[in-house]
Amino acid sequence: MTSAAGSAPWDLFGYFADHREQVLELLWSHTWLSVLPVVVGLLVALPIGWLARRYRWAYPPIVSVTGLLYTIPSLALFVIMPTLLGTQILDPLNVVAALTVYTVALLVRVVADGLAAVPEDVLQAATAMGLTRLQLLRMVQLPLAVPVIAAGLRVATVANVSLVAIAATIGIPQLGQLFITGFQLSVSGPYYPPIVLGIVLCVALALLLDRLIVLSARLLTPWQRVVTAR
C-alpha cells in the first residue's frame, strides 16, 4: 500500500521517482508509436494526394473515402488489425498500422489541397520551362506545399499522441498504462499520481512534437519569413 502523503494528486514527482525506469520506457514507446504512423502515413498519403490533385475527377471519391476511414472507432481498429495483418494480438505493429490509417485519412486531403495551393501562373511558367511532372512535383509543388502539409502533420501527430493511449486497453505498453495503473490503485480510494503523471507526459510529448514540426517547417520555408517580415 502507498503512503497517505503519496496519494495526493500532485505527488506525481514522488511517483515518478519511484517508477522512473518504467515510466521512461512507457514514454519512449508512446513516442515511437505516435511518430512512426505519421511518417509512414505521410509517405502513403503523398502519392494518393498527388493522384487526387492530378486527376480532377478522382479528387471527390479519394478524399471522401479516405476521410471516412477516420470515422472507424480506434478501439475497433486495434482489435481487428491482427486479423487483417495476421499479427499477434499484442504486437505493437497493430497500433502502428491502425494509426497509420488515421494519418492517411487526415493527410490525403491535406496533401491534395497543399499541392493545389501552388499559384496557377507559377505552374504554367514551370511547365513552359520544360520541367517534367516529377521535377515539377519535387522542385515546385512539394516545397510550396510545405506550410499546408506541416499544418496537417501537426494535427495528425497530436491526435496520434492521444489515440495511442487507448491502445493500453488492449495491452500495448505506453503512457496509457499509467491511467490503468491509476484506475486499479484507486479501487480502495482515489489515487491520482500515475494518472496526472500520464496526462502531463502526454501533453508535454504532444507539445514537443508539435514544436519540432513547426521548427522543421520553418527551416524548410525561408521565403515565408521574408514575406511575413514585410
Place this chain on the structure above:
Amino acid sequence: MIRFDAVSKEYPGGTVAVDELSLTAPSGTITVLVGPSGCGKTTSLRMVNRMIEPTSGTITIDDRDITSVSATELRRGIGYVIQHAGLFPHRTVVDNVATVPMLTGTGRRQARSRAVELLERVGLPAAFADRYPAQLSGGQQQRVGVARALAADPPVMLMDEPFSAVDPVVRDQLQQEFLRLQQELGKTIVFVTHDIDEAIRLGDTIAVLAVGGRLAQVATPAALLATPADPFVAGFVGRDRGYRALAFMSAEVALAAEPAVALGSPLARARDVAVDDWVLVVDENDRPQGWLHLPAHPAGGPGPAPGEVGPALLNLGGTLAPVGGTLREALDAALSSPSGRGIVVDDAGRLVGSVSAATVLDHVHDTAADTPARGGA
C-alpha cells in the same frame, strides 16, 4: 522562323479559339499577336510550346515540326514570359533565373554567375540576386521573368502580355529596354498583347486577330495604320491612327537655321537675333537650354547679372527632336515649342536647326500624294 500552317483549336465544349491560322513569324524579329479579349491570342501562343495541342494543322520552328521532339525538350529551347512573371516564390531571384540551365546540366556555380550577368542585363543590380520574388516590385519581378526566359539562351521567345500588369511609366521603361535587348539578341519572338499601342511600338510584324480566332490582317505597323484591311481592324487600330502613323515616317524635312545666344550673353545681343520676340538659348556646347521671350524681360531678370541672359529667364517648354527622327517627333517638337519652332538636335544634343508644324504637315501632304496606299502583307 515559326510557321503556323492552317492551325485550328476547338476546345471541348465547342469554343473555336483559333480558326485555320496561317502565319509566319520571321527569325530574329518580333511578331505581335494583337486582338480583343478572347480572340485566341494565348491559345495560339501556347500551341507553339505545346502547352496546348492544336485540333488540326501543324506548327514548325525552322522547318521542324514541333511534334518531332518531346514537349520537354521543345520547351527548354523556348523562353516563355507571362503577365505576372510566375516566379517561384520559394527560390531566390538568382535561383529562379538559373533553373533551366541547371536542369540541362550546367553546373550550379556557372549557372548562378551567368544568372547574375543576365539580371544586370535586364536592369537589375546584382544586389537583388539573393532576394525572394516577394521582395521585388511588379516591374522588377517582370524583369526577372525576362531574365529567366533568356537564361538558357533559347532562339525563340514567347511572351504573353508580359508588361500589362505594371503601371504605364514602368511599362514604357520595360518596353524601351526590351527593344534595346532585342536589338542585341535578335531572338525570334512572338509577343501577345491586347494593347494596339504596344503592338505598334514593339512589333516588326503585327497580326490582328478577331474574336473566333480569325486572322484579320498581318502587316508592318506603318502599313496597318495606313491601310487597315477591314472595318474591324480600322476600329481596333483606333481613331488617332493618322497621328500615330507619323511615328513611322522619317522626318526628311528641310531644317531652318535657328539663331541662338549662349547663356550669359548680354540681353542686347539676344534682342538683335530674336525672331518674333523669341530667342533660343544654348550652353557653351551649343546644347539648347530653353527659350527667352524678350517682351517678358525688358530689363533682364533678378540675380547678380541683370543685363545678361540667365537661366531664371528661360521658358523650358518644347521637346527636342533628334536629327533623322520621325515626323511624329518633329511635329511634337514644333507643337510643344513656345515659339512655334521645333528644335532639332544631333546625337550629342547640339542644335542643328528648327522646323515648324506647317513644314511637317506640308511634308506629310507631299508624302501622302507620292505614296499609293500599301496593302497588308
